[in-house]
Amino acid sequence: MTPVLKAQALGKKYGRRWALRDCTIDIPAGHVVGLVGPNGAGKTTLLKLATGQLEPSAGDITVLGARPGRTSAQLARVGFVAQDTPLYAGLSVTDHLRLGARLNPRWDDGMARERLARLGLVLGQRAGRLSGGQRAQLALTLGLAKRPELLILDEPVASLDPLARREFLQGLMEATAERAFSVVLSSHLVSDLERVCDFLIVLVDSRVQIAMETDKLLAGHHRLTGPRRDPDRLPADQHVVSQRHTDRQSTYVIRTDGLILDPAWTVTQLSLEDLVLAYMEKRIAENRPVALEAQR
Amino acid sequence: MIWLTWRQFRASAALTAAALAALTAVLALTGPGLSSQYAAGIADCVADDTCDRFFDVFFDHNQLAFLAVSLVVLALPALIGLFWGAPLITRELETGTHLLVWSQSVTRVRWLTIKLGLIGLTAMTAACLCGLVVTWWSGPLDKSAVVDLAQMAPLVFGARGIVPVGYAAFAVVLGVTVGMLVRRTLPAMALTLAAFVVIQLAMPLLVRPHLMPPVTGTFELGHANIGGISLPADGAGIQISTEPAVPGHPGAWVLSSDLVDASGRTIGGNGQETTIPVSSTSGPCAPQGGPPNEDPCWAEINQLGYRQRASYQPLERFWPFQWIETGIYAALALGLTGLCFWLIRRRVS
Numbered sequence: 191m192t193p194v195l196k197a198q199a200l201g202k203k204y205g206r207r208w209a210l211r212d213c214t215i216d217i218p219a220g221h222v223v224g225l226v227g228p229n230g231a232g233k234t235t236l237l238k239l240a241t242g243q244l245e246p247s248a249g250d251i252t253v254l255g256a257r258p259g260r261t262s263a264q265l266a267r268v269g270f271v272a273q274d275t276p277l278y279a280g281l282s283v284t285d286h287l288r289l290g291a292r293l294n295p296r297w298d299d300g301m302a303r304e305r306l307a308r309l310g311l312v313l314g315q316r317a318g319r320l321s322g323g324q325r326a327q328l329a330l331t332l333g334l335a336k337r338p339e340l341l342i343l344d345e346p347v348a349s350l351d352p353l354a355r356r357e358f359l360q361g362l363m364e365a366t367a368e369r370a371f372s373v374v375l376s377s378h379l380v381s382d383l384e385r386v387c388d389f390l391i392v393l394v395d396s397r398v399q400i401a402m403e404t405d406k407l408l409a410g411h412h413r414l415t416g417p418r419r420d421p422d423r424l425p426a427d428q429h430v431v432s433q434r435h436t437d438r439q440s441t442y443v444i445r446t447d448g449l450i451l452d453p454a455w456t457v458t459q460l461s462l463e464d465l466v467l468a469y470m471e472k473r474i475a476e477n478r479p480v481a482l483e484a485q486r
Numbered sequence: 487m488i489w490l491t492w493r494q495f496r497a498s499a500a501l502t503a504a505a506l507a508a509l510t511a512v513l514a515l516t517g518p519g520l521s522s523q524y525a526a527g528i529a530d531c532v533a534d535d536t537c538d539r540f541f542d543v544f545f546d547h548n549q550l551a552f553l554a555v556s557l558v559v560l561a562l563p564a565l566i567g568l569f570w571g572a573p574l575i576t577r578e579l580e581t582g583t584h585l586l587v588w589s590q591s592v593t594r595v596r597w598l599t600i601k602l603g604l605i606g607l608t609a610m611t612a613a614c615l616c617g618l619v620v621t622w623w624s625g626p627l628d629k630s631a632v633v634d635l636a637q638m639a640p641l642v643f644g645a646r647g648i649v650p651v652g653y654a655a656f657a658v659v660l661g662v663t664v665g666m667l668v669r670r671t672l673p674a675m676a677l678t679l680a681a682f683v684v685i686q687l688a689m690p691l692l693v694r695p696h697l698m699p700p701v702t703g704t705f706e707l708g709h710a711n712i713g714g715i716s717l718p719a720d721g722a723g724i725q726i727s728t729e730p731a732v733p734g735h736p737g738a739w740v741l742s743s744d745l746v747d748a749s750g751r752t753i754g755g756n757g758q759e760t761t762i763p764v765s766s767t768s769g770p771c772a773p774q775g776g777p778p779n780e781d782p783c784w785a786e787i788n789q790l791g792y793r794q795r796a797s798y799q800p801l802e803r804f805w806p807f808q809w810i811e812t813g814i815y816a817a818l819a820l821g822l823t824g825l826c827f828w829l830i831r832r833r834v835s
Contacts, residue, residue: 243588245832262591270589276582278494285493292489293590329586336590 192255194219194340194372195240201248201396202235209235211396213249217374217389221403222366224383225376226466227393233376234273236393237344240374241270254339266295269338273345275329279318283311286328287335294336302335309361323354327361334365343375347382359386380463392466394473404462411465414442414455425452432468432475443468487592487600498569499608506616509558513623520548524626541630552627552635555620559645562616563653564682566609571661572674574601579669598830602823606658613654621646633731637804638739640690647808652815657682659822666829689811695741697810700797704746705733706788711743711796715780716759717766717773724766726787727759728794737801748791762792 195217202210210232217223227233238244239251242259251257256264277286283306291297306313309327311320320328326346333341343362347355363386366373377383383390390407392399400407411431418440421430428450431443443460450457460468492499527544531537545552575598578584588594628637628646635642644653660682665674705711707726710733716725730740745754747762754760764771770782799807 241589243585259588260593262593262596265589265593266591268589270585272582272585272589274582276586278583278586279581281493289490289493289587290590293487293587293592295591332586333589 192219193217194223195251195253195374197236197239197249197251199249200236200239200246200251202232202239202244203247208247208396210239211248213393213396213398215391215393215398215401217372217391217401219372220370221389222363222373222375222387223389223391224380224387224404225374225391225393226378226380226383227376228470229378231393232396233378233393234344237270237342237374237376241268241342243270262295266336267339269333269336269341271326271329271333271341271343271346274349275326275346277317277320277325277329280316282314282316283320283328284313286317286332287313290332290335296337298335298337302331305331305334305361321354322350323357326350326354326358330358330361330365337369338371340372340374343373345376345378347377348379355382362386380466384462390462390466392469394470397473399469399473407465408460408462410447411443411445411460411468412450413458413460413464414440414444414450415458416440416452416455419454431465432471487596488604490587491600491604495570495605495608502612506612509555509616510619513555513619516551517623520623520626524630542632545627545630545632545635548627552624552631555624556642556645559613559617559620559650560641560686562613563609563650563657564679564686566612566654567657567661567678567682568675570605570609571658572665572678573671574605574658574662574665576665576669576671576674580671594830595827598826602659602662602826606655606819609654609658610651613650614648617645617647617650631737633729633737633740636737636739636801638737638799638801638807640694640739643690643694643739643804643807644686647805649808649811649815652812652819653686655819656685656815656822659819659826663822663826663829666826666833693814694807694811695739695799697807698799698803700741700799702795702797703732705794705796706784707792707794708733708784708788709780710734711794712784713757715771715783717771718761723761723763724771724783725759725761726792727754727757728796730757732794732796732798735798735800738798739801740796740798743794743796746793746795750795752795762787762790764790 200213531540668674770786
């Protein structure tokens with residue numbers, strides 16, 4: 191199966207500053223993929239490169255097996271809901287539907303109208319008058335009705351209140367249940383992604399820390415708490431993600447496929463959020479400090 | 487894509503169309519009257535050879551309207567560049583809507599092509615219409631205008647014929663290009679206006695005089711090229727100065743007009759008052775009793791070898807100049823269009 195997104199040593203430079211550097215990533219098809227990482231990790235840049243809004247400064251990227259955004263045929267296969275869900279403030283909801291119908295070959299007008307009616311959007315209303323949640327829903331509807339093979343959403347819920355956020359993600363989930371298409375969704379809030387994603391990618395500082403199905407991710411990671419012990423005295427199949435030590439106690443987050451047999455450890459399950467934070471910390475410990483923004 | 491571009495643009499297009507329709511209506515109503523007034527005046531004045539006076543009165547009477555409509559044609563391209571060109575891309579960039587439209591199944595190149603094409607063609611049509619209507623309306627006035635406001639004069643040339651089309655096309659693309667480079671609407675508008683004004687001043691001052699090599703010639707002095715004779719009180723000669731006009735070529739755009747003496751030496755530059763040693767107390771230039779008659783004085787001055795040496799662009803070159811200048815602006819517009827497409831591929835996102 192063609193990966194929905196494949197990047198090789200991908201980089202994007204603004205002037206002298208690298209927004210994304212040496213990014214190698216492989217996103218399999220058929221998932222709702224959560225792309226998570228602190229601000230400045232390069233998520234938006236990566237997604238803009240994937241939709242062809244930006245041209246790479248280095249490396250290669252293919253989306254659904256082709257160079258992104260070059261032809262209208264390729265554009266038709268990929269939907270994109272940009273950050274803050276931009277819409278034409280002066281145009282009405284109907285105008286936006288017309289825009290979608292005229293600019294997309296596979297436009298599903300019935301679905302779009304049905305969806306908006308269900309959400310209670312007034313067709314004659316100007317987009318500038320809609321609430322934040324309604325705007326996001328309209329933008330999502332435009333992305334869905336285009337019937338893409340891959341829908342990319344860049345921080346779609348970042349500016350929404352908790353209720354609108356839940357409704358938005360609910361709508362997205364229903365849509366993916368109705369029709370099979372891949373979704374890549376970025377966020378810096380793991381709790382948002384937890385509910386909808388079945389595949390998670392942690393991107394810190396342009397680097398993919400881990401990319402895995404969510405259930406495997408949760409099953410393969412453990413928190414070990416016990417008497418103080420050095421990391422090199424752990425079994426070889428236990429890979430340390432993060433570690434904390436006090437004088438007498440050690441706490442590890444480890445990844446392993448095997449069983450944890452040592453009775454000295456108290457083993458606890460990790461939440462997805464703990465896990466993501468552990469990977470972010472790992473990268474920070476390895477490299478220069480990155481501003482943590484996961485706890486907004 | 488055409489639908490979307492038109493949907494975004496239709497309000498300002500309608501506003502402009504209404505303003506132009508109003509202007510056209512006013513000119514269409516007053517034009518025939520002006521024209522018949524002119525014809526009647528000419529018929530009267532030819533009989534008693536007082537056409538110079540008729541021209542003065544006729545032009546003076548309509549001067550304000552003449553200047554106003556000419557100004558409209560001159561300002562239209564600048565306004566188009568300012569309000570249509572500059573915000574065309576920057577407004578999308580500022581509100582982020584370029585990300586919405588670029589994620590539909592339309593390539594960026596096609597998006598820009600339609601936007602530039604539609605707005606550019608509308609601008610050119612508006613300027614063409616406005617220019618031709620004003621050219622038609624002011625026909626009688628152009629024939630009777632004073633030298634400074636003749637058809638070839640810098641201020642009027644740009645408000646006649648087809649050059650407004652070239653200006654409008656260039657102004658739109660200039661606005662779009664500046665917008666893509668600056669990426670913010672207000673600074674882009676200010677810069678577009680400044681750049682356009684500079685270019686519109688540089689054109690008649692630096693470029694247009696050389697579109698074709700100017701004609702040079704030496705002319706006898708007379709009513710046509712000398713403003714008048716003044717007789718200083720001390721009687722030590724008379725003062726004359728050349729006018730920016732040449733005899734036999736009414737409506738010519740005079741680039742330089744010097745007064746030269748019998749040896750061909752320049753004794754007075756453009757319009758400079760120059761004293762020549764001709765007696766003002768006796769002889770043909772002395773004030774006579776009865777009605778003033780300057781003709782013997784001119785004869786005397788010319789006999790002494792004083793001449794006007796002028797270089798000028800004759801009125802017959804009006805249309806060749808119009809085509810050349812329109813071509814220059816079209817070429818500039820095309821060059822900037824190329825830059826726009828390069829920017830949309832490489833830089834803007």
